[in-house]
Amino acid sequence: GENVEQHPSTLSVQEGDSAVIKCTYSDSASNYFPWYKQELGKRPQLIIDIRSNVGEKKDQRIAVTLNKTAKHFSLHITETQPEDSAVYFCAASASGGSNYKLTFGKGTLLTVNP
């Protein structure tokens, strides 16, 4: 089955700096890569996703890049703010048919220091 590795496990940055979280996946059939943000005490919520036919996607201060050949994808957050502090999870899925199984990475605790 799919295996998703996520690094780093913790990341501390100063407000205004950029943050990068990296993930690798093992199943070449995976074609959908979402990122979820979980604030303390809350449920995970989707912040951005990318499909395998796209190399990069941006949404305001966040962007995701995908390298299918190397089987890795990354989350980039620019101009970080204290409210970006949370646990971020990457995931991978080979969607299609009845299979909507998402395999998650272990998470990255991002702390943005004011």
Add this chain to the structure above:
Amino acid sequence: DVKVTQSSRYLVKRTGEKVFLECVQDMDHENMFWYRQDPGLGLRLIYFSYDVKMKEKGDIPEGYSVSREKKERFSLILESASTNQTSMYLCASIQGAGANVLTFGAGSRLTVL
């Protein structure tokens, strides 16, 4: 907004007890999931279901079973709770047919003594 409701936010059970965790979604989603969340281990899939009465094992199904008698309800069952099942349990659902956005419930924190 899709709502995924987990009936119990906090439970305390004793070793050997049978535990039921209930999850209900209100948007006619086909696919439902149970994840377990532990610090440093991320979200691990226990079981999922893509239709009524259908279920498939996830990555860590041992010690758990599930029931999906109605489309909107997906129950996680611990037949004989053990202390290593103390954890946060998250239910989620996806509509299906190309939609991949998981909507999570608020979670059920289970403590087994």
